[in-house]
Amino acid sequence: xxxxxxxxxxxxxxxxxxxxxxxxxxxxxxxxxxxxxxxxxxxxxxxxxxxxxxxxxxxxxxxxxxxxxxxxxxxxxxxxxxxxxxxxxxxxxxxxxxxxxxxxxxxxxx
Amino acid sequence: xxxxxxxxxxxxxxxxxxxxxxxxxxxxxxxxxxxxxxxxxxxxxxxxxxxxxxxxxxxxxxxxxxxxxxxxxxxxxxxxxxxxxxxxxxxxxxxxxxxxxxxxxxxxxxxxxxxxxxxxxxxxxxxxxxxxxxxxxxxxxxxxxxxxxxxxxxxxxxxxxxxxxxxxxxxxxxxxxxxxxxxxxxxxxxxxxxxxxxxxxxxxxxxxxxxxxxxxxxxxxxxxxxxxxxxxxxxxxxxxxxxxxxxxxxxxxxxxxxxxxxxxxxxxxxxxxxxxxxxxxxxxxxxxxxxxx
Numbered sequence: 432x433x434x435x436x437x438x439x440x441x442x443x444x445x446x447x448x449x450x451x452x453x454x455x456x457x458x459x460x461x462x463x464x465x466x467x468x469x470x471x472x473x474x475x476x477x478x479x480x481x482x483x484x485x486x487x488x489x490x491x492x493x494x495x496x497x498x499x500x501x502x503x504x505x506x507x508x509x510x511x512x513x514x515x516x517x518x519x520x521x522x523x524x525x526x527x528x529x530x531x532x533x534x535x536x537x538x539x540x541x
Numbered sequence: 542x543x544x545x546x547x548x549x550x551x552x553x554x555x556x557x558x559x560x561x562x563x564x565x566x567x568x569x570x571x572x573x574x575x576x577x578x579x580x581x582x583x584x585x586x587x588x589x590x591x592x593x594x595x596x597x598x599x600x601x602x603x604x605x606x607x608x609x610x611x612x613x614x615x616x617x618x619x620x621x622x623x624x625x626x627x628x629x630x631x632x633x634x635x636x637x638x639x640x641x642x643x644x645x646x647x648x649x650x651x652x653x654x655x656x657x658x659x660x661x662x663x664x665x666x667x668x669x670x671x672x673x674x675x676x677x678x679x680x681x682x683x684x685x686x687x688x689x690x691x692x693x694x695x696x697x698x699x700x701x702x703x704x705x706x707x708x709x710x711x712x713x714x715x716x717x718x719x720x721x722x723x724x725x726x727x728x729x730x731x732x733x734x735x736x737x738x739x740x741x742x743x744x745x746x747x748x749x750x751x752x753x754x755x756x757x758x759x760x761x762x763x764x765x766x767x768x769x770x771x772x773x774x775x776x777x778x779x780x781x782x783x784x785x786x787x788x789x790x791x792x793x794x795x796x797x798x799x800x801x802x803x804x805x806x807x808x809x810x811x812x813x814x815x816x817x818x819x820x821x822x823x824x825x826x827x828x829x830x831x832x833x834x
Binding site for chain 2: 433434437438439440441442443444445446449450452457460461463464467468470471473477480481482483484485486487488489490491492493496
């Protein structure tokens with residue numbers, strides 16, 4: 432419950448504060464979103480599995496976002512930013528799909 | 542799920558493992574640790590909860606910011622396009638207004654000529670003939686329409702979409718030779734895509750477009766000419782038509798000429814008034830520039 436409230440509070444803050452993203456950070460925004468979603472779905476699955484752990488969740492969130500952004504940065508420096516971004520999105524997408532499938536099994540027993 | 546085989550650092554089906562078991566093993570480790578040592582102390586629990594809330598707030602914030610960013614990027618892109626379209630529209634409207642005004646003034650001139658010349662119908666007819674020849678007024682009559690067109694865009698056989706390959710285009714010289722062929726076939730008035738030609742008209746290329754009197758015309762180009770009854774046969778026999786037929790068979794350009802009755806060619810948009818060269822008034826003390834020896 433508190434988690435949902437926190438998420439909603441974050442969305443409301445983002446809408447109300449209307450922050451401008453620095454140009455240098457703009458390429459990393461989509462990747463950071465996907466990485467954060469991966470951490471969130473991983474956390475939800477862990478909760479349903481009964482093994483949720485705050486420390487694990489926070490660390491996975493921070494590192495997912497940072498590593499994904501770093502990979503994109505590295506790709507940009509090497510001139511293969513687009514391809515590496517695609518790779519990151521594919522891997523994280525697969526993880527999200529797997530986690531969502533597990534959540535679905537928990538919720539619907541199917 | 543089978544763990545890594547003994548002696549190897551990765552499971553042999555690393556990718557399969559990634560697909561099938563996406564949960565961070567850290568959660569399981571943490572759960573095992575908890576089972577072994579019992580739940581953490583109160584202050585650590587509260588601190589961890591706080592961190593969790595902060596991370597989730599950050600996630601929501603990130604989502605909202607990314608969404609806003611994606612939404613904000615869109616109108617900027619289409620906005621520039623819409624602005625240009627708006628500019629073109631208003632310029633066209635202005636040009637249409639000026640054209641209407643020009644037509645009005647032209648009619649006034651005609652009326653004034655008639656009143657000024659009174660019953661001198663001979664002179665009036667001479668003036669009308671001159672006006673028709675110089676492109677000052679719209680003319681109607683029978684003639685021929687020659688159509689030139691760029692070669693069709695090559696279609697990729699696998700995707701069915703146009704390939705990016707360059708197509709053979711009608712060049713300004715093709716249009717020029719066609720127009721000259723029509724003049725030599727006895728044409729009295731010619732218009733390219735509704736753009737009347739005068740004795741001072743230009744047909745030339747700028748970038749990818751062909752400009753007729755500085756106005757762009759695009760493929761297919763319809764060159765309409767009013768002339769004698771046999772203008773079509775005469776044009777077909779001309780060197781210009783032969784050259785265009787050669788280009789058409791060689792490069793796939795479209796080329797056809799057909800007779801058409803009751804063609805109406807508009808008045809020329811440009812001022813066909815003759816311009817005279819004047820000697821530069823000589824200024825005292827100025828020496829004529831010397832040609833380099």
